[in-house]
Amino acid sequence: MLSDFLALSRILTGVEDLDTGLARQYLDRVTSTPFGPSLHLILERFRGLGTGEDIANRVKQDILDDDQLRPTVGQIILLWYTSAMWDSLTIPIALRYGSQEEYFSGLAWQIMGAHVPGLSGGYFGHWRYRPENEPAKGM
């Protein structure tokens, strides 16, 4: 289950180098919420898709396009990107965070050429310039 979750997460996030420990934590978080049952369905369907170069398209067609499964897909991505989950399937009211490690591992900030709020890792004045971690030009 963990390896399937990791493999699916790589496709959903577009990031190859995902941390296995975080994957285990995120898997636990999703399965302990009302999103859990649909995660099982997603992983079952994902296993049935096999592998291949067009796997991302098949994930889109067979999982993302399913109205019942899409909210959970969004949650998985949101977890990896920000460490947060919405607290409700239908009426998102509040975001729920996990551990400090998860918060400071959010991928979205780097994708946006920024840093996780609270930890820049930078020097005085770096905000004056274009980001050093700016994704490849032309992106």
Add this chain to the structure above:
Amino acid sequence: MGRDFDVVVVGAGVAGAMVAYRLAQAGAKVLIIEAGTRNPSRAQMVGAYATAAVKTLHSPYVNAESDLLAPSPDSSIAYYDQDSRSLTPFKSTYERRTGGSTWHWLGHTPRMLRSDFKMKSRYGGEPDFPAGFVDWPITYDDLEPWYCEAEREMGVAGSHEEWNGLFDSPRSQPFPMGMIWPSYSDNWIAAQISGKSFEGAEYRVRSTPSARNSELYDGRPPCAGNSICVPLCPIGAKYDGSIHVAKATAAGAFLWERCVVTKISKDPDGSVHTVQFHPYGGVVQSVTSEILVLAAHAIETPKLLLISDLANKSDQVGRNLMDHLSKSTFGIAAERLFPFRGPPSTSGIESFRDGEFRRDRAGFRISLNNDGWSRKSAPYAEIIDFVNNRRLIGADLQKALFDRVTRQVRLSCSVEVAPYANNRVELSTTKTDAMGLPHPKIMFTPPPYSFKGLAQATNTMADIFRIIGATDLDLGAEGAYDGAGHIMGTCRMGNDPASSVVDAQCRAHDHCNLFIVGSSVFPTVGSPNPTLTIAALALRAARDIAKQLGLKMEQQNQP
């Protein structure tokens, strides 16, 4: 009769801490009484923020004990007794803890302008000019040396060249540190709008002075741009009141935390020497002093005065509650500006703070911000939107997110609120806290003068968005505003004891040994963030308290 202390200071925020520090330095025996607690380590607070389910101003500071026994509008959404049907509620909040609300302030320290001290004589006379406007009993020139002193104490970074002489308000000394650098976004926007004007006032983007280190200063590191100044600087590069609390105790002051002051008693001769306080888990006790300094911000201070029936022969205690009307507006720039880096705001536009227009509408500041659309839930909302509505995942999602969020711009304004006697703090008759003290009852309706200013500020921000070619604008609803966190008024300063609470030295007209420091004494507020003025007035009051005690204050850069 011997007293326990020369000076008791109620409240360990920036104002109380500076007074305590200066007087302890001068040799006074000083006690600071603080209702709240001190914080755990910064690392623990950053951790609390990172894991908080809902990230609020209070997230790093949650403390079950003090939140119950010294509640505040930060710890309890029901703290204010305020009509829930009000269309114009008072929205600003504060912390009750050692160091005060400066823990979660942004750190901006613009000065008030010369005209801000003379609103009535400078602009009064028109029918729409609010009757509550008065002149301060002191001038910009009186306070200017103390502004310099406050900038030195707090450690303010700024550009002397940009700020010297702003609206006839000269600076006599340079800032202690060079400016906080403008962001990439600031510089791009400045390049688009500089030289252009709106209704006669020229746009000029300036680096906002901030009590945030741009270099190693006072043993604290330079800002690393961690972007969460509000609610907490993770590395202590931003000034907060706990710094002067520590300096005060190092100079010999006593600090009693977790002690809620419940009443101040008046002697037959009108002086006040006895402070009753209730330690957490203890019984009510009292302590005496020659001089009493109230430094409990602009809501707890009048609350305590009203409970104690003090300083109110003028019937002005609690009246003229003010804030700044704040509004955020949002747009998508034509180019990538890379928000979510650096302090949340590093530059602003001061061009609209003063002018003849103030005869009939409020002045305002505009801030350029570096936090994208975080106040609209970015990037969480975008991620879900891209997945749910555009069916994006993987590299396509990354590309869309990068392209959208890096172009997000937030502009905001801070609009002067005119004083109005019926905007006030009273004692609730229906709600009490765990110590049995009444909650503050709040009445607040910004005057039309300020709403006119808010409308003009919104038009100005719309014009800036137009110039920079922004799309997807969200200018908010007409008349909608947020609190700026700038709680001011309620114990106004003036020369006339019949119409003000304290004199020009922050001494209560009714009680010769009672001083009130903090933004409660502001008779008018202009449009700048108030903390530097709070600090300058507190340092100035410390000089006068020392004189009253017969102490010789060590000369620093004092006038």
